[in-house]
Amino acid sequence: MSSGMRATGTRDTVVAEPKASRAPVPVWLFFLLFVLLFWAMYEFDRRGGWFHSQVYTPYRSLAELQRYQPATGGISLERGKVVYETVCALCHNTDGSGKPNQAPPLSGADWVVGSPDRLIRIPLAGLTGPIEVKGQTWNLAMPAMGAALSDDDLAAVLTYMRSAWGNQAEAITPDQVAAVRAALAGRMQPYTAAELQAIP
Numbered sequence: 606m607s608s609g610m611r612a613t614g615t616r617d618t619v620v621a622e623p624k625a626s627r628a629p630v631p632v633w634l635f636f637l638l639f640v641l642l643f644w645a646m647y648e649f650d651r652r653g654g655w656f657h658s659q660v661y662t663p664y665r666s667l668a669e670l671q672r673y674q675p676a677t678g679g680i681s682l683e684r685g686k687v688v689y690e691t692v693c694a695l696c697h698n699t700d701g702s703g704k705p706n707q708a709p710p711l712s713g714a715d716w717v718v719g720s721p722d723r724l725i726r727i728p729l730a731g732l733t734g735p736i737e738v739k740g741q742t743w744n745l746a747m748p749a750m751g752a753a754l755s756d757d758d759l760a761a762v763l764t765y766m767r768s769a770w771g772n773q774a775e776a777i778t779p780d781q782v783a784a785v786r787a788a789l790a791g792r793m794q795p796y797t798a799a800e801l802q803a804i805p
């Protein structure tokens with residue numbers, strides 16, 4: 606008797622049972638998804654740094670972090686070394702000796718210790734075709750590896766190259782780099798050695 610009443614009481618509280626049914630996903634949801642995706646990609650593109658080691662390298666000490674700060678006025682050889690090792694050493698080797706079939710040497714190369722106006726153009730616009738370096742002919746191509754560097758950083762790395770590995774030539778200033786950059790007026794075409802020879 607008492608159990609029967611409890612059962613009744615339970616049945617009374619049961620409301621309509623949920624049923625599985627199909628409803629179309631609203632179109633605006635797709636739209637929102639698309640907009641969110643686009644926004645996310647845009648933000649990644651803008652702030653992601655494209656996994657560049659200069660952005661994502663973990664710092665192990667405060668001193669190391671300070672070494673990676675952009676140069677602020679003046680030329681720092683230490684900064685130049687850091688930029689060289691991050692951007693150029695991959696092909697030209699850490700000791701500037703070059704790598705067979707990859708890149709010619711920078712140590713003892715006339716192109717490095719000679720005319721600043723020629724030298725600055727190489728990382729800014731790139732280089733292609735036959736070039737003689739220390740009596741050996743190379744015929745490869747170098748992309749504009751320095752075009753994304755600031756005037757300070759490019760001046761620092763070139764100055765470093767001109768004073769490292771036994772090289773001895775005067776410093777390159779950020780002003781010199783800025784002047785050449787302006788003269789190139791956004792030129793994207795890589796130089797040939799012959800074209801550079803014509804520059805004083």
Ligand code: HEC
Binds near residue numbers: 692732735746747750
């Ligand atoms: C992807 C590989 C690569 C990277 C990175 C690279 N270079 Fe080069 N570099 C080359 C190649 C290849 C040549 C020869 C191109 C040719 O044969 O015309 C060259 C030639 C040169 C030359 C003239 C020849 C010589 O050896 O003296 C200079 C100067 C130079 N690079 C400077 C730089 C600087 C500065 C950087 C960094 C900002 C840099 N390169 C980064 C591949 C590279």
